[in-house]
Amino acid sequence: MSIRGLLGGAALGVLLVHSVAHAAPKGVIRVGSKSFTESYILAEAAAQVIEQVGEARVERRVGLGGTGLTYRAIESGAIDLYPEYTGTLGLVILKDPALRTPQQIRARLDTRGLTISEPLGFTNTYALAVRAEMADRLGLETLSDLARHPGLTAAFSSGFMERADGWPGLQRHYGLWLANVRVMEHALTYRALVNGDVDIMDIFSTDGQLERLRLRILQDDRRFFPDYAAVLLVRRETAERFPRTWARLRETFEGQLDDRRMARLNAMADLDGRPVPGVAAAFLGTARPASGRGAALVTELYALTLDHLVLVLVSVASAIILGLPMGVVAARFRRAGQVELGVIGMLQTIPALALLMFMIPLFGIGKGPALVALSLYALLPITRSTYAGMIGIDRQLLEIAFVLNLGRLRRLFRIELPLASISIMAGIKTSAVLTVGTATLAAFIGGGGYGALIVRGLALDDTATILAGAAPAAVMALVFHALFELLDRLAVPRGLRREAARVL
Amino acid sequence: MITLHGVTKRFGDRVALDHVSIDVLPATTHVLLGSSGSGKSTVLRLILGLVEPDDGVVLVDGTAVGPSTRAALVARMGYVVQDGGLYPHLTAYQNVALGAEAQRWPRARIGTRVTELAVMAGLEESLLRLYPRELSGGQRQRVGLMRALMLDPPMLLLDEPLAALDPVVRAELQGHLGRLFAELGKTVVLVTHDIREAAVFATTITLLTAGRVVQRGTFADLVDRPATQFVTQFLTAQTLAAGAPASR
Numbered sequence: 161m162s163i164r165g166l167l168g169g170a171a172l173g174v175l176l177v178h179s180v181a182h183a184a185p186k187g188v189i190r191v192g193s194k195s196f197t198e199s200y201i202l203a204e205a206a207a208q209v210i211e212q213v214g215e216a217r218v219e220r221r222v223g224l225g226g227t228g229l230t231y232r233a234i235e236s237g238a239i240d241l242y243p244e245y246t247g248t249l250g251l252v253i254l255k256d257p258a259l260r261t262p263q264q265i266r267a268r269l270d271t272r273g274l275t276i277s278e279p280l281g282f283t284n285t286y287a288l289a290v291r292a293e294m295a296d297r298l299g300l301e302t303l304s305d306l307a308r309h310p311g312l313t314a315a316f317s318s319g320f321m322e323r324a325d326g327w328p329g330l331q332r333h334y335g336l337w338l339a340n341v342r343v344m345e346h347a348l349t350y351r352a353l354v355n356g357d358v359d360i361m362d363i364f365s366t367d368g369q370l371e372r373l374r375l376r377i378l379q380d381d382r383r384f385f386p387d388y389a390a391v392l393l394v395r396r397e398t399a400e401r402f403p404r405t406w407a408r409l410r411e412t413f414e415g416q417l418d419d420r421r422m423a424r425l426n427a428m429a430d431l432d433g434r435p436v437p438g439v440a441a442a443f444l445g446t447a448r449p450a451s452g453r454g455a456a457l458v459t460e461l462y463a464l465t466l467d468h469l470v471l472v473l474v475s476v477a478s479a480i481i482l483g484l485p486m487g488v489v490a491a492r493f494r495r496a497g498q499v500e501l502g503v504i505g506m507l508q509t510i511p512a513l514a515l516l517m518f519m520i521p522l523f524g525i526g527k528g529p530a531l532v533a534l535s536l537y538a539l540l541p542i543t544r545s546t547y548a549g550m551i552g553i554d555r556q557l558l559e560i561a562f563v564l565n566l567g568r569l570r571r572l573f574r575i576e577l578p579l580a581s582i583s584i585m586a587g588i589k590t591s592a593v594l595t596v597g598t599a600t601l602a603a604f605i606g607g608g609g610y611g612a613l614i615v616r617g618l619a620l621d622d623t624a625t626i627l628a629g630a631a632p633a634a635v636m637a638l639v640f641h642a643l644f645e646l647l648d649r650l651a652v653p654r655g656l657r658r659e660a661a662r663v664l
Numbered sequence: 665m666i667t668l669h670g671v672t673k674r675f676g677d678r679v680a681l682d683h684v685s686i687d688v689l690p691a692t693t694h695v696l697l698g699s700s701g702s703g704k705s706t707v708l709r710l711i712l713g714l715v716e717p718d719d720g721v722v723l724v725d726g727t728a729v730g731p732s733t734r735a736a737l738v739a740r741m742g743y744v745v746q747d748g749g750l751y752p753h754l755t756a757y758q759n760v761a762l763g764a765e766a767q768r769w770p771r772a773r774i775g776t777r778v779t780e781l782a783v784m785a786g787l788e789e790s791l792l793r794l795y796p797r798e799l800s801g802g803q804r805q806r807v808g809l810m811r812a813l814m815l816d817p818p819m820l821l822l823d824e825p826l827a828a829l830d831p832v833v834r835a836e837l838q839g840h841l842g843r844l845f846a847e848l849g850k851t852v853v854l855v856t857h858d859i860r861e862a863a864v865f866a867t868t869i870t871l872l873t874a875g876r877v878v879q880r881g882t883f884a885d886l887v888d889r890p891a892t893q894f895v896t897q898f899l900t901a902q903t904l905a906a907g908a909p910a911s912r
Contacts, residue, residue: 653753655795
């Protein structure tokens with residue numbers, strides 16, 4: 161009975177209130193970005209412009225990840241606008257190397273309900289960077305020179321490793337071979353490169369850190385990398401519905417940002433550690449009310465805490481609603497139960513991040529798919545502990561229930577579930593504490609929560625921001641643990657409690 | 665009336681009961697006596713329909729016990745096990761009331777019946793508020809007995825009901841149970857390894873060893889006309905072990 165009370169309790173209430181609060185009114189433009197500094201800055205600047213025009217409300221869904229994710233987000237309508245590059249659009253998205261000019265690309269995007277602005281001015285092409293000191297020592301100037309040094313170590317972002325216009329194509333074009341190539345999170349590679357753990361990394365030509373870190377770009381002497389002129393990619397219906405906004409965005413951005421200016425903006429965020437909204441305001445020439453980083457962070461943290469709570473509560477509640485009956489069924493039908501537990505166990509072996517990624521083709525991005533993935537992930541501890549609790553019940557007590565003619569339902573709710581409650585509660589506790597941690601990954605598919613800070617911190621190589629996301633998550637895990645200890649007292653029947661104390 | 669007719673029961677390779685036939689007459693107390701592994705508890709479990717015979721038939725009031733009949737048949741039985749078999753998460757009162765609740769008895773009727781049973785079982789009623797772990801072994805067993813008698817079933821099956829109790833409590837409860845069985849006129853099947861318990865309770869005793877019936881009869885029959893050497897051995901071994909002189 162106590163467990164049923166738990167189900168109907170607080171979690172669902174919070175869910176309802178929150179989903180009402182989140183219902184999107186008309187007139188919203190969802191601005192997205194990929195998860196690297198430049199994309200954040202451009203998206204934030206665009207968001208600020210939209211706010212200034214006042215034609216629509218802005219929802220920021222920034223830091224969605226790589227090209228695949230972000231493009232799928234705009235295609236599915238989860239976001240309405242994000243900064244993209246012509247080279248990427250042509251080669252990766254439309255997969256046609258013949259598409260070079262913005263006009264060609266725009267014509268092709270038309271059938272997909274999308275359009276692009278004119279180029280913003282700068283081109284951000286891929287490049288390979290090495291330490292300047294090493295370049296001098298080895299006489300490295302061009303990509304062709306690399307062929308003479310197969311012993312160098314490279315670390316590339318996963319996007320660069322996969323893309324036709326990345327390492328595979330480059331390798332073929334220059335006939336390069338390196339003994340040691342690995343995939344690394346881009347923001348972390350800088351340090352590895354500076355420390356000498358890695359010799360070569362992929363980099364963007366507008367990278368703000370090039371100069372400061374004493375890195376040198378190897379020249380693309382045989383013209384492999386296509387043009388990556390930055391543009392704003394937007395859903396056509398959005399551009400048509402908010403014509404004043406779209407006109408102002410084009411006016412503000414088109415041709416206004418050359419390479420040097422973009423590199424400076426990137427450096428402001430990456431090297432000077434200025435918050436992205438401030439950098440965006442600096443570009444727009446608007447003085448942002450200097451609310452101070454601390455105050456802004458507190459407001460943001462509050463919102464993210466609610467966000468994170470919803471992620472955890474809803475997914476654990478769904479996992480209970482789903483996992484408890486599944487555990488009961490597995491205990492009753494042992495053979496089918498083994499199959500069921502096996503399948504759930506397999507789900508658990510999928511890395512959480514990968515599971516989140518699997519959700520995208522099925523459910524798109526955002527909170528919904530994140531909740532589905534987190535619920536699946538929270539399932540195993542609950543199902544297993546319910547199963548273990550049920551099969552651990554003394555057989556004699558079950559036989560007595562039969563002789564007492566209790567009937568199935570009464571036996572389940574009055575006898576079996578209460579007797580299994582210690583084990584079930586332990587499973588729910590484990591699941592909740594785990595989910596607090598796993599939920600930080602939701603931000604990688606635009607699910608929000610504390611992870612948003614971690615993703616941003618990673619992209620900006622800003623340890624303080626990463627900690628601002630990680631530390632509250634740890635605190636929340638502790639709070640959940642304490643709350644569940646309390647809940648144990650309520651949900652576990654009094655007659656079992658001393659036994660509980662003995663078991664634990 | 666409970667009848668086992670040529671019943672064989674195997675668990676894997678082990679033969680628990682080998683062509684066992686037993687008749688339990690109405691309103692008598694039938695003791696199944698034997699050491700552990702003799703198959704005596706299996707007989708109870710067969711009567712309750714918790715296990716099915718591999719061969720032979722178990723009849724309760726003329727109906728064969730089987731998957732389709734057992735639910736209706738257990739409604740006529742009360743079941744008492746060692747140490748009470750109480751649900752630890754329910755109070756003694758809730759344990760006793762379970763069966764009546766399932767039959768949707770009104771609360772007041774349950775209360776009246778529980779009071780009646782408390783008197784019958786010699787248990788102070790205030791103790792019923794407590795959880796099983798807060799009760800003594802003897803108290804737990806009285807509660808178990810109350811629970812079995814709640815719906816006043818005509819048959820009572822007891823599996824080593826006194827085995828977990830210390831000697832003083834055991835002797836006291838023994839006397840109490842004996843009087844109760846006689847008073848209520850129940851058909852009782854009691855499983856025990858304790859020869860003195862058999863002597864106190866039994867109208868008829870069936871002595872089992874290794875899944876076979878060795879002898880059937882009154883206590884006096886077993887003592888005076890042992891069917892085999894084993895019967896005498898079984899009787900004397902226990903009385904000797906208990907420090908009492910062998911009977912006759």
